[in-house]
Amino acid sequence: xxxxxxxxxxxxxxxxxxxxxxxxxxxxxxxxxxxxxxxxxxxxxxxxxxxxxxxxxxxxxxxxxxxxxxxxxxxxxxxxxxxxxxxxxxxxxxxxxxxxxxxxx
Numbered sequence: 001x002x003x004x005x006x007x008x009x010x011x012x013x014x015x016x017x018x019x020x021x022x023x024x025x026x027x028x029x030x031x032x033x034x035x036x037x038x039x040x041x042x043x044x045x046x047x048x049x050x051x052x053x054x055x056x057x058x059x060x061x062x063x064x065x066x067x068x069x070x071x072x073x074x075x076x077x078x079x080x081x082x083x084x085x086x087x088x089x090x091x092x093x094x095x096x097x098x099x100x101x102x103x104x105x
Contacts, residue, residue: 007052007065015066019057026053 008015011025026049033046055061 005048005052006069007055010048010052011056013056017056022053022056026057 008017011022011029013021013025017025029049030046030053033042033049035043035046055065
């Protein structure tokens with residue numbers, strides 16, 4: 001995945017969207033951003049929408065994109081150790097050492 005775009009986000013669909021939903025989302029966005037449209041102002045966004053549709057509408061490309069997304073997500077997460085509870089030394093730093101509770105005059 002050379003581009004940092006999330007193609008699902010570009011089209012505004014869920015990662016579980018089927019081909020019909022992807023096609024409808026593409027058409028709705030492309031209609032407003034097409035260069036021949038009176039609303040068109042951003043040709044780069046139109047190109048991004050086309051690229052997203054190229055990838056997500058092709059089952060092989062989509063599978064490769066999904067696999068790369070999962071690989072990148074897995075590499076960005078670090079394994080967490082289970083919670084072991086507070087360190088007793090933290091209480092000493094906050095509340096002082098033992099034996100100080102009744103020592104005030």
